[in-house]
Amino acid sequence: MSNKAWFQNRLNDHYLLKSRADSYRSRAAYKLEELDQKYKLIKPGAKILDLGAAPGSWSQYALRKTGGKAKIIAIDLLDIEPIENVIIIKGDIRDPENQAKILELAPNGLDFIMSDMAPDTTGVHFADTENSVILVNLALDIAEKLLKPKGNFVAKVFEGAEYNSLLKRTRSMFDFAKSCNPKASLNRSRELFMVAQGFKGNPNNN
Numbered sequence: 001m002s003n004k005a006w007f008q009n010r011l012n013d014h015y016l017l018k019s020r021a022d023s024y025r026s027r028a029a030y031k032l033e034e035l036d037q038k039y040k041l042i043k044p045g046a047k048i049l050d051l052g053a054a055p056g057s058w059s060q061y062a063l064r065k066t067g068g069k070a071k072i073i074a075i076d077l078l079d080i081e082p083i084e085n086v087i088i089i090k091g092d093i094r095d096p097e098n099q100a101k102i103l104e105l106a107p108n109g110l111d112f113i114m115s116d117m118a119p120d121t122t123g124v125h126f127a128d129t130e131n132s133v134i135l136v137n138l139a140l141d142i143a144e145k146l147l148k149p150k151g152n153f154v155a156k157v158f159e160g161a162e163y164n165s166l167l168k169r170t171r172s173m174f175d176f177a178k179s180c181n182p183k184a185s186l187n188r189s190r191e192l193f194m195v196a197q198g199f200k201g202n203p204n205n206n
């Protein structure tokens, strides 16, 4: 095993053990924690949408960060064990009915949209990145409809050919947008996180 692979395995073990000790459902919580500590994405009282939420560690982190004072809507294809203060929808975010449900649950808009959605990987780089970009564009479509002005956004994306056009779209919607690679993401994975702050608002809503 190369030194790099050895180090990656140790890092993975470290976050796994830490997530058990901290009672997080997954080590993914530390990716959000790192992004939030750097960019101050989550504020007490925030109304949050958690896309691709199972098993639930991002929602857990957001609740802990706000001392339980966040209202969260979480959606995933998979079951999510109940979490206090979190409304759970089981289903596909690509289904317009689920999008309509979210619109109904957040009539006054959202302060933060976070997406850790990852498509089922096929092993074909082009297909995997394209499917990931589709999910991020969908999260941005929802942001256009539901995010309050000045709201924040974070979404996981697999780096690929369409990444630059995605970044361009995100920059056109927010005051600030940048891609990040948190330490808790394994280096060998191609995932990046698009972080955006200060939603400019939807001109059609004015």
Ligand SMILES: C[S@@+](CC[C@H](N)C(=O)[O-])C[C@H]1O[C@@H](n2cnc3c(N)ncnc32)[C@H](O)[C@@H]1O
Binding pocket: 025, 026, 028, 029, 051, 052, 053, 054, 055, 056, 057, 058, 059, 075, 076, 077, 078, 091, 092, 093, 094, 116, 117, 118, 119, 120
């Ligand atoms: C990496 S996991 C999320 C981990 C989660 N953030 C946590 O901290 O526990 C990615 C999730 O995205 C979900 N997902 C992928 N495509 C989806 C879709 N179209 N609609 C809803 N969820 C989706 C998967 O089912 C999977 O549970």
